[in-house]
Amino acid sequence: MKKVYIETMGCQMNKSDTERMLGILEHFGYTATEDEKSADLLIINTCSIRQLSEDKAFSKIGLWGKRKRKGADIKIGFCGCVAKQKGAEIFKRAPYVDFVMAPDEIAQLPEILGCGSAPDTAPKRSKSVNAWIPIMNGCNNFCTYCIVPYTRGRERSREPEVILKEAREAIAQGFKEITLLGQNVDSFIGGENYKLPRLLRDLNAIEGKFRIRFVTSYPTDITDELIAAAAELDKVCEYFHIPMQSGSTEILKAMNRRYTREEYVQICAKVRTAIPDVTITSDFIAGFPGETEEQFLETLSVMDELELDYCNTAAYSPREKTVAAAWTDKFLSKEVKNERLARLNEHTRKNCLKSNKKFVGRTLEILAEGFEEGVLTGRTRNNKIVHIPCERDLTGEFLDVKITGATTWYLRGALQA
Ligand code: SF4
Incomplete structure (x- = not known):
């Protein structure tokens, strides 16, 4: 073989x-x-x-x-x-x-x-509790730093029936969580009046105990209808990943992001008001071409103002073909980019710990994802990782866990009887 x-x-x-x-x-x-x-x-x-x-x-x-x-x-x-x-x-x-x-x-x-023509095969999923299901691919946004529209092409959504069939099969195979994937998952269009909220409703109606997540959201494509669906549907987890990239409206404009700092703040406020305990994570770039120290400080301040639960961070890296890659006269030195990146990471760590500490003393449902050397690792609905001392491998089970401690990157918990 x-x-x-x-x-x-x-x-x-x-x-x-x-x-x-x-x-x-x-x-x-x-x-x-x-x-x-x-x-x-x-x-x-x-x-x-x-x-x-x-x-x-x-x-x-x-x-x-x-x-x-x-x-x-x-x-x-x-x-x-x-x-x-x-x-x-x-x-x-x-x-x-x-x-x-x-x-x-x-x-x-x-x-x-040279072995034949494409069959209609199901993906060979890794042995985890989570099944990834792409629902759309590509991007129409052309942010000035990003290569994705050139590598993944324009936005294309998959047929709702195909997605629902794949989800039903994954649940029947024993997967306990479905994550809908898309570069801009919230601009999915599966037909007239068939957008992400309706897909979530149809997925939520599939029988069985499982969770639904979706990533990545483009800020201004998060509609009130989507927030309402996420708040109301019992299987949809309290988790939004909403890349902001910069806290400065001027830099956002240079990045060709279609929102201001204030608009982003407002979207997060709506999500937090509608969905208690929601985790909001984001992405930020340090040292975009021409970014001043003042503009960078606006990024740090928005991270703190919104108490973003976790942020992926990266120093700006020019990518061939993109608009910003031609702005060589505005490029910042490696030292400045790395120093700003370090500050972004420091704020991420601080906010992460603050966010995790809020859950100490609470009892949360986790989905166990793995077991090693007497420690069970699971994830809460709002995407917090929990480590629990345990004698048995309970991977794949939903368990109630009392949160006993918090570190920057994970929570500690004890199984409830
Ligand atoms: S950053 Fe996201 S929205 Fe912008 S071009 Fe890249 S994939 Fe599209």
């Missing part, structure tokens, strides 16, 4: 794409392996958000190329966003690569490998 090893970089959408590739490959007789040395087919599923990630991908396939040159009988595939962005250029840089495949070409994988 042939074996395939896939190394996945980047976001959940890539993880979901990997599951789709594995589903197809399994149909053609491949089994997935975690041991790259034993694989006949090696695939790297790349991310182009940052230069570092792209460099890592080339360094990884460089090692595979060395093995091939020494006579190993392996096939090497280069997939994902860097594949879309660079295309055939990749063969020049890495001539040992057998095929380059963009994310929107995954269905053609069998033809690419």
